[in-house]
Amino acid sequence: MTKFLFKTLIAMLVMIASHHALAQTAAPTASATASDVAALRQQVEALTGTVKELQQQVKDQQAALEKANIVQLPQGQGTSSAASAPLPTPLPGTSAQESFPTTDSSVVSNAPTAPGTPAVNANGTATGQFPTTDESVVATPAGAISSATSAPPTETSTGSLTQPITIAGGGKNYMNISFDGMFALAGSSARDLSHIEVGDHDPQQRGFNARNIELALDGAVDPYFEGFANIVFKLDNDNATEVEVEEAFMQTTNLPFGLQLKGGQFFAAFGRLNPMHPHVWDFADDALVHGRLLGPDGLRGVGAQISWTLPTPWYSQLILAAQNGRGSTGFSFRNPGDNGIFFGRETTDREVRGLQDFVWIPRWENSVDLSPTQVVLAGVSGAFGSNETGANARTQIYGADVFYKWKSSHAEGGFPFVKWQSEVMYRRFEAGRGVDETFPVAETFHDWGLYSQVLWGFRKGWVAGLRGDYLHMQNSRFTDDADRQSRSRISANLSWYPTEFSKLRLQYNHDFLESNFFLADREVDSVFLQFEFILGAHGAHKF
Amino acid sequence: MISNTVTPSRAKGGRGPLKSPSFAPGDSLAALGMTGPRRSVVENLNSKINMKNSLRSHVVGGIVDPGSRHQRCRLQLFAAALTLLPVIASAKINVVATLPDLGSLARDIGGDNVSVTVLAKPTEDPHFVDARPSFVVALRSADLLIDGGAELELGWLPPLLQNARNPKLDIGKPGRVQASRGVRLMNVLANVTRAAGDVHALGNPHFGVDPIIGKAIAQHIAQSFSAIDPGNAAAYEANYKKFEAAINAKLQQWGAALLPFKGQHIAAYHDSWPYFGHRFGLEIDIFLEPKPGIPPSPSHLAEVIAQMKAQKIKAIIVEPYHDRKIAERVASATGATVVDFAQSPGALPGTETYIKLIDALVSRLAAALK
Numbered sequence: 001m002t003k004f005l006f007k008t009l010i011a012m013l014v015m016i017a018s019h020h021a022l023a024q025t026a027a028p029t030a031s032a033t034a035s036d037v038a039a040l041r042q043q044v045e046a047l048t049g050t051v052k053e054l055q056q057q058v059k060d061q062q063a064a065l066e067k068a069n070i071v072q073l074p075q076g077q078g079t080s081s082a083a084s085a086p087l088p089t090p091l092p093g094t095s096a097q098e099s100f101p102t103t104d105s106s107v108v109s110n111a112p113t114a115p116g117t118p119a120v121n122a123n124g125t126a127t128g129q130f131p132t133t134d135e136s137v138v139a140t141p142a143g144a145i146s147s148a149t150s151a152p153p154t155e156t157s158t159g160s161l162t163q164p165i166t167i168a169g170g171g172k173n174y175m176n177i178s179f180d181g182m183f184a185l186a187g188s189s190a191r192d193l194s195h196i197e198v199g200d201h202d203p204q205q206r207g208f209n210a211r212n213i214e215l216a217l218d219g220a221v222d223p224y225f226e227g228f229a230n231i232v233f234k235l236d237n238d239n240a241t242e243v244e245v246e247e248a249f250m251q252t253t254n255l256p257f258g259l260q261l262k263g264g265q266f267f268a269a270f271g272r273l274n275p276m277h278p279h280v281w282d283f284a285d286d287a288l289v290h291g292r293l294l295g296p297d298g299l300r301g302v303g304a305q306i307s308w309t310l311p312t313p314w315y316s317q318l319i320l321a322a323q324n325g326r327g328s329t330g331f332s333f334r335n336p337g338d339n340g341i342f343f344g345r346e347t348t349d350r351e352v353r354g355l356q357d358f359v360w361i362p363r364w365e366n367s368v369d370l371s372p373t374q375v376v377l378a379g380v381s382g383a384f385g386s387n388e389t390g391a392n393a394r395t396q397i398y399g400a401d402v403f404y405k406w407k408s409s410h411a412e413g414g415f416p417f418v419k420w421q422s423e424v425m426y427r428r429f430e431a432g433r434g435v436d437e438t439f440p441v442a443e444t445f446h447d448w449g450l451y452s453q454v455l456w457g458f459r460k461g462w463v464a465g466l467r468g469d470y471l472h473m474q475n476s477r478f479t480d481d482a483d484r485q486s487r488s489r490i491s492a493n494l495s496w497y498p499t500e501f502s503k504l505r506l507q508y509n510h511d512f513l514e515s516n517f518f519l520a521d522r523e524v525d526s527v528f529l530q531f532e533f534i535l536g537a538h539g540a541h542k543f
Numbered sequence: 544m545i546s547n548t549v550t551p552s553r554a555k556g557g558r559g560p561l562k563s564p565s566f567a568p569g570d571s572l573a574a575l576g577m578t579g580p581r582r583s584v585v586e587n588l589n590s591k592i593n594m595k596n597s598l599r600s601h602v603v604g605g606i607v608d609p610g611s612r613h614q615r616c617r618l619q620l621f622a623a624a625l626t627l628l629p630v631i632a633s634a635k636i637n638v639v640a641t642l643p644d645l646g647s648l649a650r651d652i653g654g655d656n657v658s659v660t661v662l663a664k665p666t667e668d669p670h671f672v673d674a675r676p677s678f679v680v681a682l683r684s685a686d687l688l689i690d691g692g693a694e695l696e697l698g699w700l701p702p703l704l705q706n707a708r709n710p711k712l713d714i715g716k717p718g719r720v721q722a723s724r725g726v727r728l729m730n731v732l733a734n735v736t737r738a739a740g741d742v743h744a745l746g747n748p749h750f751g752v753d754p755i756i757g758k759a760i761a762q763h764i765a766q767s768f769s770a771i772d773p774g775n776a777a778a779y780e781a782n783y784k785k786f787e788a789a790i791n792a793k794l795q796q797w798g799a800a801l802l803p804f805k806g807q808h809i810a811a812y813h814d815s816w817p818y819f820g821h822r823f824g825l826e827i828d829i830f831l832e833p834k835p836g837i838p839p840s841p842s843h844l845a846e847v848i849a850q851m852k853a854q855k856i857k858a859i860i861v862e863p864y865h866d867r868k869i870a871e872r873v874a875s876a877t878g879a880t881v882v883d884f885a886q887s888p889g890a891l892p893g894t895e896t897y898i899k900l901i902d903a904l905v906s907r908l909a910a911a912l913k
Contacts, residue, residue, distance in 0.1 A: 100798030102791040107727050107750075107818070108759040226705070254710050258683060309683060309708065315676030317706075367676035372664060375675045407673060409664050412864040413836065414671035460838055460866075499836065501737060542702045543674045 175219030175227075178538035182212040182279050188526035194237070195482055196511060196524050198291025199298075201234070201278040203528055210235040212278050214246065218539050225250045228539070230277065246277070247300065258309035262321075268299040268361045269307075269319045270381040271401045271423045280541055282421075282455050282463070283491055284507045284530040288471040289449030292483060293397060293427045295331020299323075299383060301359070315367040315377075324352070325359030325385045332395045332427060333359045333385040343445075344479045345434030347388035359385035367543075377403045377543065390432015390442065399425040405543075413500075417457040424450035431479065445474045445484075461498060467491040473516075480518040487513045505530040636772050639685040641696050642669055643887035644751040645722055647897040648761045649689055652782045653768055656775045660685075665887035666863040670741070674699040682707035685718070686771055689764060692723030695748035717770040722760045726750050729817045740834030749886055753818035754790050754797070754901055761786050793898060797905045801825065804912045810851055810879065811860035812839075812870055815886065819904065829856060831869060839869050851877040858911040860884045863891075880911040 186203035190196045194204040203209040211234045218228040230247040249264030267275040273290045290298070303323030310316040325333035334357065335342055336349040352358065365379030383397040401423040408416050426448040433439040449471035457463045469489040476484065493507035507528045515521040635658040640646035646661035653659065660681045663672045669691070682688065682703055690696055704712060711718035728746025735744045750756045765783035769776035801823040809820070810829040813836075820827040829850060833843040850856075851873070859881050861870045870881045884904055885891050894900040 100795045102755065102794050104753075104755045104822075107729075107753060107756055107821070108725060253705075253708070255708065256710075258708050260708055309679065309706065311683075313680065315680050369675065369677045375673070375677070377676060405673065407667075409666050410864045411667045411671060412866070413668055414673070499737070499741070540674070540698050540702050542706070543676055 173219075175217050176537035176539065178216045178534060178536035180212070180214045180216065180279050180532065180534045180538065181210075182530065182532040184209045184211070184284055184531070185529040186526065187528075188524060190522075190524040190526070193526070196526065197285050198288055198296060198483075199278070199286025200296040201232075202285035202291075203526075205237045214277070214279070216538060220253070221250060224252060224254055226253055244297075258311065260307045262305040262307070263303070265302050266300060266305070266321075268294075268301075268321055268323060268359070268383065269305070269363045270294065270299055270361055270383055270397075271379070271399045271425070272403055272421055273423060274298045274300075276541075279532060279534075282419075282453060282465050282495075283467055283493060284505055284528040285491075285509070287423070287451040287453075287467075288469040288487060288489060289423065289425050289451055292471055292473070293332060293425050293447060293449065294383075295328065295335075297329045297331070299325075299331065299359070299361070300329045301325055301327075303358070305361075315365075317363075317365050319361075319363040319365075321361040322355075322358045323361065325357075330359055330385075332383075332387060332397060332429060334388050336388055342387075342389055343429075343431050343481050343484070345389040345431060345439045346436070348391065348435045349388060357386045359383055373409050374404070374406045375543070387429065387431075389434055389439075390430065390437075393430040393432035393442075395430065396428045397425060398427075399423060413460050415457045415460040415462075417455075419455045420453070421455075422450065422452040424448070439478075441478050443476055443478065445476070447471075447473050461496055463495040463497070465491075465493045465495070475516050477517045482519065485513050485516060485519050487511060501534045503530070503532040505532075636768065637684055637686045638689065639681050639687070640689040641672075641700060642691055642751070643889050644757075644897055644900070645689045645691065645760070645764075647888045647895075647900075648757065648786075649764055651786050651897065652761055652765045652779055654778060654782055656772065656778060657768065663887070665885065665889035668864045669695060669886070670698055672696070672699045674702045676706075678703050679706045682712065683709055685709060685712060687718045687720065687767060688712040689720040689722065691748055691751070692721030693726075693728055693745045693748040693750075694743060695723075717767055720764055720767045722751065722763070723748065724763060725759055726756050729821065730814075740832070741836030747814070747817055749815040750818045752816070752886055752901065752904065753822045754794055755822065756818065757897060757901075758787055758790050789898060793901070797901065798823065800905050800909045804909070807912060808854050808856055809858050809860060809908075809912075810847065810856050810873070811884075812862065812865040815862065816860060816884070823905075825908075827860065829854075831859070831873060838866075844869070844873060848873055848876045851879060858882045858908060860908075862886065882907050882911045884908075 182201075184203040185208055186193060186206055188196065188206055191206075193206060197203055201212040204211060213233040213235075215231045215233075216229070219226065221227045227250045228247060229245075229249075232244040232246045234242050234244070236242055245265055247264070247266050249262055249266040251262040252260055255261065269275050271290070273281065273287055274294055278286075286296070301323035303321055305319060305321035307317055307319040310318065324330065326335070328335055334350075336347045337343075337345075340347055340349070350357075361381070361383045363379055363381040365377060367375060367377040369375050379401050381399040381401070383395075385395055387393045387395045401421070403419065403421045405419040406417060407414065411417065427445070429445040429447065431439075431443045431445060433442050449469070451467060451469045453465060453467035455463055455465045467490070469487075469491070471488070472486050473484040475486075489509055489511045491507060491509045493505055495503060495505040497503050505528070507530065509524075509526040509528075511524040511526070513519070513522050513524070635656060636653065638649050638653060638657045638659045640649050640659060640661050642663050643661050643665040646659050649657060649659045662678050662681065663669050685707075690700060710716070713719060714721065723745075728748070728750065730743070731746040732742060732744065735742055751760070762783055765779040768779040772779075805824040806826065808826045808828060810831065811827050812831045814827075814830050814832075816827040819825070829847060831839045831844065831847060833840055839847075856877065856879050859870045859874055859879050861867050861881055861883060863883070863885055867881065867883075873879070874881045883891060884907070885894070885900065888894050888897055888900040891900070891903050894903045
């Protein structure tokens with residue numbers, strides 16, 4: 001289209017030129033009458049008008065093309081210099097005499113635009129405008145900035161994706177939506193895998209398991225809050241669907257002094273494993289100490305949290321949350337247990353009496369860079385509240401965690417790396433005599449455990465892992481709970497991430513369960529083949 | 544590096560909640576119960592302790608300003624005590640750049656008036672930088688953040704900003720420079736599917752290596768510096784003009800050096816060079832990766848080798864974090880040369896600045912194509 005116009009234009013110009021020549025040669029000759037001259041003049045004027053019209057058309061065409069974001073690659077060859085319409089920059093180095101072009105409007109939009117009317121190209125990207133003249137830099141820098149600010153952002157300020165693709169296309173929707181399906185094929189020497197695996201999202205039966213299928217939503221609520229929701233669907237061993245509102249919370253984005261408030265249903269910031277969603281765990285199942293002390297679903301609940309990043313030269317953050325701590329997601333706290341029985345006691349199931357019935361969860365975490373390739377993050381956490389085994393029974397849990405990561409300075413796709421993560425937890429559980437004091441004794445359990453794991457991302461997409469677990473549950477001659485069995489475990493796995501959106505993992509576990517007053521010792525071997533996919537824009541994960 | 548004077552304009556436009564543009568002057572001080580006389584005490588104190596900038600650069604894991612490291616441990620405690628004061632003025636604009644090329648431009652424009660901290664290492668894959676907590680510390684006290692935009696840092700910058708809680712760096716504030724603004728991105732896809740590999744919905748974000756775009760980014764940076772620190776606007780402007788003139792002059796050299804190879808096809812490990820190719824009239828359009836981000840498979844490499852032989856391709860571009868051995872295998876099978884390229888200054892020897900980097904890219908490629 002444009003070429004055709006150019007050709008027409010050139011043809012017209014040639015005609016004008018010849019007419020001009022005719023007029024010039026005709027005028028001096030005596031034979032030319034005044035009317036002839038006038039007629040010629042009219043013709044010339046008409047032609048000039050046509051040319052101007054055509055020039056305008058060409059300009060309009062180019063503007064339209066640019067608006068449509070058709071990147072006009074420079075095409076200097078073959079275009080006539082007779083055309084006065086603005087042409088794309090000639091191809092670099094078209095001729096040795098010409099100087100190499102130092103501007104290129106096809107890649108940088110430097111056309112001055114009125115402030116406040118940001119240019120946006122067809123795909124919604126802000127093209128912005130940086131006046132190239134000196135005046136804009138010196139005299140009206142604020143104006144230049146403010147015109148840019150009203151342009152739509154190229155990235156949502158609070159949205160967080162691992163990958164640059166949102167469902168409706170980059171940055172053009174109000175929230176990120178992702179869907180994660182995680183499955184496992186399990187084999188085990190134990191017939192009761194649900195008693196061996198301590199996490200609710202771990203494989204719970206021999207054969208296929210679908211324990212964590214989640215829908216995650218996040219985005220900026222408004223200029224003050226961002227919101228996040230994680231809805232988990234899982235299939236029980238009879239393939240019936242269960243739904244969990246795993247997390248749904250809002251948090252502030254704009255508080256001063258490094259403060260942040262959070263409210264809703266959320267994972268307690270206790271240690272490292274607890275606040276992580278199972279699909280980012282490095283193993284196919286939960287650590288023993290986490291599952292047994294904080295609960296199969298982890299410690300999470302409805303509540304509020306305040307956090308403060310300290311103004312220290314290293315990373316240091318204080319976090320304090322209060323949660324209801326009721327039900328199975330407040331496992332060691334106000335948990336009525338299965339059928340109203342917890343650790344053998346008939347539980348009281350009561351409303352909050354006062355602040356002492358909330359679970360209070362403080363955490364202090366610190367991080368330093370040991371070198372440009374090595375980072376250490378360490379924290380201490382606590383969880384304090386009431387439990388339901390007696391009128392005034394209390395629970396205290398303490399934890400310490402350390403995480404180390406080395407990543408190559410030449411990492412591709414985040415590989416290679418080595419990371420080491422360890423957590424130790426201790427729980428003091430006052431087991432009362434139950435509702436109406438029907439249980440024979442009141443006991444205090446001192447339970448503790450730890451795990452330590454090393455992951456080695458040895459080449460792009462491949463990770464080998466090794467984990468050791470130990471759990472000590474205080475022996476009791478009164479409480480025959482099957483979960484109160486001390487045990488240790490060694491696990492090894494190999495994961496392959498074809499991309500960051502899919503995963504295959506093969507894991508082997510060897511369990512040693514110790515005997516106690518009620519249970520015999522036994523060893524269990526288990527193998528899991530875990531597979532996972534992620535669709536959509538999934539929130540980027542914290543370090 | 545350390546100045547003992549705090550000019551009034553800097554005290555207002557520097558770091559800390561006091562000077563945040565979203566606050567009315569004095570608001571946060573009032574909230575702290577700090578009014579008139581105490582405020583001036585704080586400022587006086589601050590003028591004595593504005594060495595904090597240089598301290599901070601030591602504890603951030605990325606590439607930091609050159610400075611002495613040996614004092615770090617001793618001074619950390621001292622700095623900790625000092626930084627407990629929430630309101631501390633500093634002489635320099637505290638700039639954080641996500642990537643080394645942006646950091647280089649910021650140094651060129653800011654000169655001695657800014658202190659630049661770069662997060663990503665020049666040799667690592669810019670899409671997969673760890674969101675390490677020390678970056679939060681850097682961002683928390685930054686006056687200005689320069690990022691690539693166009694979803695380049697999408698995998699790691701959002702959680703950092705979430706945790707940094709620094710409203711000065713919000714998109715739309717003068718403290719946020721997104722390099723992609725004003726840049727027409729190439730390879731914008733009408734439809735995106737991850738079946739095509741790691742594609743970018745907004746277009747290819749590796750635009751920094753086009754010197755003309757580099758100028759635009761530098762100008763954007765100069766404008767933002769001027770907005771934040773109007774007292775030094777003239778210096779920023781002068782630095783930009785100097786940079787622009789240098790690029791304009793260099794473009795003549797670079798253009799001449801690559802002119803003989805105009806229109807030649809070149810192979811690359813990953814599709815991150817369309818802007819460089821476009822600038823210098825080169826067709827960098829054969830890739831060792833079958834799809835962006837997908838590791839080369841033997842069958843794809845066989846096809847590439849056949850294609851390279853047929854087209855007599857002379858060069859294979861690899862970046863520091865790519866598997867060079869694969870490129871070497873292809874090179875030995877085809878007679879091509881492996882050319883080490885990088886998007887970031889500092890990734891190749893002798894390329895500490897943006898201009899030196901482009902110098903190196905042009906001369907390396909010209910040598911390989913000869």
